Amino acid sequence: xRRPLLAISSLLLALLLGGSTTADAASTITIVxxxxxxxxxxxxxxxAPVGGNTGTTLGQQRLIVFQKAAExxxxxxxxxVEILVRSQFDAQTCSASGAVLGSAGTLTIHRDFTNxxxxxxxxxxxxxxxxxxxxxxxxxxxxNATFNSALDTGCLPGTTGWYxxxxxxxxxxxxxxLPVVLHELAHGLGFANFVNEATGAQQSGFPxxxxxxxxxxxxxxxxxxxxxxxxxxxxxxxxxxVWTGPRVTVEAADYLxxxxxxxxxxxxxxxxxxxxxxxxxxxxxxxxxxxxPVALVNDGVGTTSDACEAMTAGSLSGKIALIDRGTCTFIIxxxxxxxxxAIGAIIANNAASGLPGMGGTDATITIxxxxxxxxxxxxxxxxxxxxxxxxxxxxxxxxxxxxxxAGNVLLNAPNPVQLGSSISxxxxxxxxxxxxxxxxxxxxxxxxxLTKAQLEDVGWKVVRFADGFEWGDKTAWSTSTP
Numbered sequence: 001x002r003r004p005l006l007a008i009s010s011l012l013l014a015l016l017l018g019g020s021t022t023a024d025a026a027s028t029i030t031i032v033x034x035x036x037x038x039x040x041x042x043x044x045x046x047x048a049p050v051g052g053n054t055g056t057t058l059g060q061q062r063l064i065v066f067q068k069a070a071e072x073x074x075x076x077x078x079x080x081v082e083i084l085v086r087s088q089f090d091a092q093t094c095s096a097s098g099a100v101l102g103s104a105g106t107l108t109i110h111r112d113f114t115n116x117x118x119x120x121x122x123x124x125x126x127x128x129x130x131x132x133x134x135x136x137x138x139x140x141x142x143x144n145a146t147f148n149s150a151l152d153t154g155c156l157p158g159t160t161g162w163y164x165x166x167x168x169x170x171x172x173x174x175x176x177x178l179p180v181v182l183h184e185l186a187h188g189l190g191f192a193n194f195v196n197e198a199t200g201a202q203q204s205g206f207p208x209x210x211x212x213x214x215x216x217x218x219x220x221x222x223x224x225x226x227x228x229x230x231x232x233x234x235x236x237x238x239x240x241x242v243w244t245g246p247r248v249t250v251e252a253a254d255y256l257x258x259x260x261x262x263x264x265x266x267x268x269x270x271x272x273x274x275x276x277x278x279x280x281x282x283x284x285x286x287x288x289x290x291x292x293p294v295a296l297v298n299d300g301v302g303t304t305s306d307a308c309e310a311m312t313a314g315s316l317s318g319k320i321a322l323i324d325r326g327t328c329t330f331i332i333x334x335x336x337x338x339x340x341x342a343i344g345a346i347i348a349n350n351a352a353s354g355l356p357g358m359g360g361t362d363a364t365i366t367i368x369x370x371x372x373x374x375x376x377x378x379x380x381x382x383x384x385x386x387x388x389x390x391x392x393x394x395x396x397x398x399x400x401x402x403x404x405x406a407g408n409v410l411l412n413a414p415n416p417v418q419l420g421s422s423i424s425x426x427x428x429x430x431x432x433x434x435x436x437x438x439x440x441x442x443x444x445x446x447x448x449x450l451t452k453a454q455l456e457d458v459g460w461k462v463v464r465f466a467d468g469f470e471w472g473d474k475t476a477w478s479t480s481t482p
Contacts, residue, residue, distance in 0.1 A: 029070035029083040029185075031063065032141055040089035040149060041066075051165015058152070061164040062089060062177070066145075068166045069181035073189065076452050078461040079130035084141035085185065092148035094155035101175065101440060103420070104145035104184035108137050109194060111206060117459055122208040124190045127459055143188030151175065168445045179444045183435050186451050190458040191436055192424040193223075197235035197417045200228030209458045213245040214411065214423060217404055235422050236415035238353050239275060239429070242408035245457025248450050252400060252409050255450055257431050259399035260285050262346060262372055263392040270379045270389070273396065276370040277429060279358040281331055283368040289394025290344050290368055295319040296384050297337060307333040310340075317341035320391060322380060325350040325371070331360035334369045344393050345369035348377020353415035357428070357439075368393050402430030409450065412438050426450070 033041045043059040055061035066087055074083075086107070092100040110128035111121055113136055126142040129135050152161035162177045163170035170176040193210035194203040202208070211223035216234040222244075223231055234241055243249075260278035264271050278285055295316055299309040307321065308328035321337035325347050334345045344367050347356045356371030370393055383389045395401075403409050410427035412418075418438075425438040433441040435451045456462045 027074040027077050027079045027083060029074045029085060031066045031070055032084050032086045033063070034086050034088040035059075041087070043089075047164075051163065051169050052167040053164050055164070062147075062162075065164055065166060065177045066181055069178055069185055072182060072446060072448070073185055076448065076463050077130075077189070077455060078463065079126065080133055081126075081129040081135050083126045083129075083143070083189075085143045085145055085188065086141040087145045087147075089147050089149040091150040092146070094148060094150045096157050099151060099156045100148055101151070101180045102145065102147040102184045104143055104188045105192060106188050107140050107142060107144050109203065109208070110136050118209060118212060120206055121212065122194050122203055122206055123459065124188065124192075126188065127190045127209075127455075130461070131459055143185065145181070145184055145188065147177070147180070147184075170442075175440065176442075176445060178446065179435065180440060182446070182448060182451075183440075186436060186448070186455070187424065190455050190460065191451065195223065195231060195423070196419075197232070197422045198419060200226070200231035200235070202228075210424070213243055213457055215242050215244045215408065216240060217242060232417075235413055235417050236353070238413050238415055239410060239427070240404075241411045241413040241423065242404050242406075243411055243426070243454065243457075244408050245454060247453040247456045248409055249407050251450055251453045252403055253407055255432070256400040256402055256409075258287060258395035258397045259401045259403075260370055260431070261394060261396050261399075262370060262376070263289070263394060264380070264389060265291070265392065266390045267383055267387050270383060274372055274376045275355070275429075276372050276393075277355040277358050278395075278431065279330065279334070279360070279369045279371070281360050281362050281369075282334060282365040285368050285370070285393055285395045287395055287397050289392040290320075291390065291392040292318060292320045292343055294322050294346065294380060294384065294389040294391050295342075296322045296381060297340075299336065303327060307336045310336055313340060315340045318343060320344040320346060320393065322377065322384070323347045324377070325356050329360055330356065330358050330369075330371075331362040331365060334367065335362060335365055338365060338367050343367055346377070346380075346391070346393070347371045348380075349374040355429070402427055402434075 035041045041059045041063045045058040047058050053061050053064050055064050106124040108125045109122040113128055113132045115131045154160055160173045163174035164177055194208040207224040214223040217240045218237055260276045262274040262276045296305055297307045298304045299307055299311050301309045305324040306327045307323040319342055321342040323333050337345045349356050352374055358371045380389050411423050412425040412427050421438040426434045426436045428437050433443055434449045452462055
């Protein structure tokens with residue numbers, strides 16, 4: 001059975017390999033240009049070649065990047081049926097706080113087709129075609145992809161547009177297009193569900209193959225076993241919804257690093273290991289960790305606990321600074337704490353759900369820092385100044401960064417729900433960063449990391465590398481680090 005559907009997942013910008021294979025890639029992914037004359041892929045604006053992209057017009061360079069992304073996925077998955085991606089560049093949301101970079105999804109979904117692995121279950125069109133061995137809807141392309149042309153107008157402060165190179169090397173003022181296209185194509189190939197997370201409703205009352213592997217650790221239920229109300233609650237059960245696909249779980253054990261955490265050692269009332277987000281700047285966390293007494297900062301201005309203003313030198317000497325999120329950047333907060341003598345910093349979230357992103361770059365910051373949940377920050381404040389709190393900033397070698405205790409990778413479940421982002425992404429806690437997080441990460445370029453494993457979980461036949469390398473494309477072996 002076929003049902004028309006445009007399952008869209010948007011990627012937001014958060015401001016802040018040579019080797020033989022055990023099988024030959026057999027997928028042809030074709031970009032079907034859907035732009036009019038003089039726009040998008042047909043834009044005649046003259047540009048200079050960049051980063052291995054030999055196009056001489058803006059439209060040519062855009063198409064070359066899309067074709068490169070199609071080549072990468074075509075080298076990693078096997079399908080006897082050509083995969084058609086209807087693609088266009090149009091103006092999308094773009095403001096001072098962020099931008100929609102692109103969105104993509106399957107155009108139709110299918111169930112109970114020939115060779116369907118799970119009965120009564122929806123599959124993305126391209127995947128269903130691959131499993132069936134024939135095109136189940138030859139009149140309709142498989143994936144629709146729309147990308148933001150407005151980005152090239154400089155609509156996002158601090159950026160000058162897309163980086164169209166197909167080799168790494170994007171300037172800090174540009175956003176690399178290639179990883180965004182890889183991300184969005186993955187959604188169209190199978191990294192998305194067909195559930196409305198706001199209502200919990202399944203498409204036409206039938207489950208989808210993505211939900212077959214979506215599990216709530218709190219209730220002990222798969223999404224396919226839940227009713228609508230349970231799915232609504234699960235969609236905002238932050239840090240407790242996981243992907244149980246066996247291939248992802250196996251590869252996560254090799255790919256993910258040790259989990260960052262704040263270990264509170266005293267007082268007993270709040271002692272324990274608190275989930276945390278490590279900063280992209282400053283000294284890296286270690287398994288041994290950095291321990292000390294915690295002190296709430298006071299910069300004397302406005303919200304005195306935000307550390308947005310300089311503090312007296314030595315006022316935090318030997319202390320781990322507790323700072324509230326908001327008003328200024330993470331690097332300003334941590335640098336001010338360091339200048340006041342802090343040996344480490346903790347930033348408590350200012351929202352009820354989730355963790356501070358802890359992004360930024362500043363080579364002069366030499367102390368470690370991490371972000372914690374608002375509730376944990378509130379609990380620590382409740383013990384200050386007396387009886388006092390001691391804590392350790394560390395990584396836990398017994399836990400994976402971005403996984404539950406069983407090693408299942410966390411799915412993005414923010415509260416409130418974010419349609420197009422919730423559940424159909426990995427949680428941003430995954431470390432190293434993963435392609436399928438809800439916001440782009442500047443350290444990604446051609447790596448597909450755990451994404452290929454997820455596609456294998458939902459039914460794709462994938463190319464296996466004889467040397468065990470699973471996280472990048474073949475052509476990037478010499479320039480990408482897994």
